Amino acid sequence: MDKIIINGGHTQLKGQVEIEGAKNAVLPLLAATILPSEGETVLRNVPILSDVYTMNAVISHLNIPLVFDKQQNTVVTQAAESVAIEAPYEYVSQMRASIVVLGPILARNGHARVSMPGGCTIGSRPIDLHIRGLQAMGAEITHNGGFIEAKADALHGAHFYMDFPSVGATQNIMMAATLAKGTMVLENAAREPEIVDLANLLNKMGADVKGAGTDTIVIKGVEKMHGTTHHVVQDRIEAGTFMVAAAMTQGNVLILDAVREHNRPLLSKLSEMGVDIIQEEDGIRVIGPETLKSVNVKTLPHPGFPTDMQAQMTAAQAVANGESTMIETVFENRFQHLEEMRRMGLSADISRNSANIQGGGPFSGAEVRSTDLRASAALILLGMVAQGTTTVGHLEHLDRGYYKFHEKLAKLGADIKRINPKESCHV
Ligand SMILES: CC(=O)N[C@H]1[C@@H](OP(=O)(O)OP(=O)(O)OC[C@H]2O[C@@H](n3ccc(=O)[nH]c3=O)[C@H](O)[C@@H]2O)O[C@H](CO)[C@@H](O)[C@@H]1O
Ligand SMILES: C=C(OP(=O)(O)O)C(=O)O
Numbered sequence: 001m002d003k004i005i006i007n008g009g010h011t012q013l014k015g016q017v018e019i020e021g022a023k024n025a026v027l028p029l030l031a032a033t034i035l036p037s038e039g040e041t042v043l044r045n046v047p048i049l050s051d052v053y054t055m056n057a058v059i060s061h062l063n064i065p066l067v068f069d070k071q072q073n074t075v076v077t078q079a080a081e082s083v084a085i086e087a088p089y090e091y092v093s094q095m096r097a098s099i100v101v102l103g104p105i106l107a108r109n110g111h112a113r114v115s116m117p118g119g120c121t122i123g124s125r126p127i128d129l130h131i132r133g134l135q136a137m138g139a140e141i142t143h144n145g146g147f148i149e150a151k152a153d154a155l156h157g158a159h160f161y162m163d164f165p166s167v168g169a170t171q172n173i174m175m176a177a178t179l180a181k182g183t184m185v186l187e188n189a190a191r192e193p194e195i196v197d198l199a200n201l202l203n204k205m206g207a208d209v210k211g212a213g214t215d216t217i218v219i220k221g222v223e224k225m226h227g228t229t230h231h232v233v234q235d236r237i238e239a240g241t242f243m244v245a246a247a248m249t250q251g252n253v254l255i256l257d258a259v260r261e262h263n264r265p266l267l268s269k270l271s272e273m274g275v276d277i278i279q280e281e282d283g284i285r286v287i288g289p290e291t292l293k294s295v296n297v298k299t300l301p302h303p304g305f306p307t308d309m310q311a312q313m314t315a316a317q318a319v320a321n322g323e324s325t326m327i328e329t330v331f332e333n334r335f336q337h338l339e340e341m342r343r344m345g346l347s348a349d350i351s352r353n354s355a356n357i358q359g360g361g362p363f364s365g366a367e368v369r370s371t372d373l374r375a376s377a378a379l380i381l382l383g384m385v386a387q388g389t390t391t392v393g394h395l396e397h398l399d400r401g402y403y404k405f406h407e408k409l410a411k412l413g414a415d416i417k418r419i420n421p422k423e424s425c426h427v
Contacts, residue, residue, distance in 0.1 A: 001395075004398075004418050006415065009365075013249045019234050024237070035179065039079055040227040045234075099168060111152075123333050138154065154181055170217070185218050195212050199217070204230060207222055239255050246275075275289060292320035297317070366386075
């Protein structure tokens with residue numbers, strides 16, 4: 001099994017780093033390729049990640065011809081005359097995000113069968129909002145044999161208020177509404193940059209989506225959609241991870257083409273911690289201070305502090321001077337990395353969704369395991385600060401969302417290597 005080995009305690013990251021296209025944008029964009037009934041769709045800046053392979057497999061399974069050119073980071077799909085109705089367990093069990101094919105398959109076929117995604121290590125992750133949104137548009141939904149089956153002779157527009165601004169539900173409902181009759185008004189919608197990226201692609205495909213990036217999205221149904229070309233937005237979570245890495249290692253790193261607007265809550269917290277943030281022509285430079293100051297952080301839906309940066313920010317609080325509280329409000333079980341960090345010397349008390357962190361260390365290298373995607377990145381960041389050798393296992397989580405993470409860190413000066421690279425998952 002692959003492992004990352006870090007020799008830490010002396011790392012000062014320096015240089016510049018390129019960031020990939022966003023995992024959380026490209027997965028729904030790939031799902032949107034189900035919608036066009038004519039033409040070719042070209043997605044550029046597609047990251048080489050195991051989740052992308054999984055979504056590509058789902059799309060191909062639906063009879064949509066798809067070619068992934070890894071040299072060019074491009075996916076090309078051809079509109080299918082007839083799209084299959086079923087996304088099987090085999091794929092959905094590998095990646096929860098495959099649930100976002102439900103809306104587009106239903107929109108194209110009037111009938112969709114998607115395996116129930118189930119929970120994952122960070123929480124139970126129900127899909128009630130996806131289902132209620134589709135029901136509001138006239139879909140009949142049944143659960144049978146581990147599948148959700150959705151049927152609608154003709155989806156229609158409606159008003160739907162989401163109890164919580166779910167990212168996936170917003171994407172599913174938006175895509176279902178593109179080909180519905182009439183106007184869909186989605187209130188308390190998610191506002192993430194990845195939602196805006198999806199709306200931009202849908203509009204280029206001929207849809208009529210307005211308000212993405214605000215809490216009310218209005219989708220006027222159109223007769224049909226066509227292929228187009230689209231550049232996937234930058235991964236703000238990968239960018240943020242390198243920002244935190246620079247901050248934790250007294251580093252000086254230029255995050256190329258980073259978008260300040262997409263990482264505002266993180267940048268503001270890093271500034272409070274004493275980190276220098278400089279906007280340059282080519283990106284954002286992050287300079288870590290000699291000693292980081294602790295700050296309290298609470299995760300929230302965008303534009304609040306992203307839950308996908310919580311583990312990495314917890315690693316930063318661990319090395320910062322002082323006590324801090326991390327409150328996780330989005331997922332109910334997203335503190336497993338703390339247990340692994342304890343093995344490296346972390347002192348933290350967890351009470352429900354709140355962790356009190358006594359920062360400052362000292363930290364020593366240890367053998368730890370990734371428990372989820374962002375936990376793996378956070379453990380590697382702490383490993384760069386801890387004295388001695390840290391070994392991080394279960395890299396299948398890391399490969400879902402980071403492309404050549406260890407190589408990028410090594411290029412910035414970290415003493416890090418990955419062993420058994422041949423067995424690595426597609427990457
Ligand atoms: C592929 C992708 O883009 N994944 C991101 C997406 O996940 P995802 O789209 O799954 O996240 P959601 O925004 O839907 O979930 C947020 C919260 O809402 C709850 N919920 C969601 C749907 C629903 O029908 N009912 C319900 O109760 C979830 O259990 C969770 O507690 O947004 C999350 C929140 O920013 C990120 O951490 C994930 O990285
Ligand atoms: C939780 C994440 O992703 P997913 O929703 O794909 O599990 C993440 O990207 O941190």
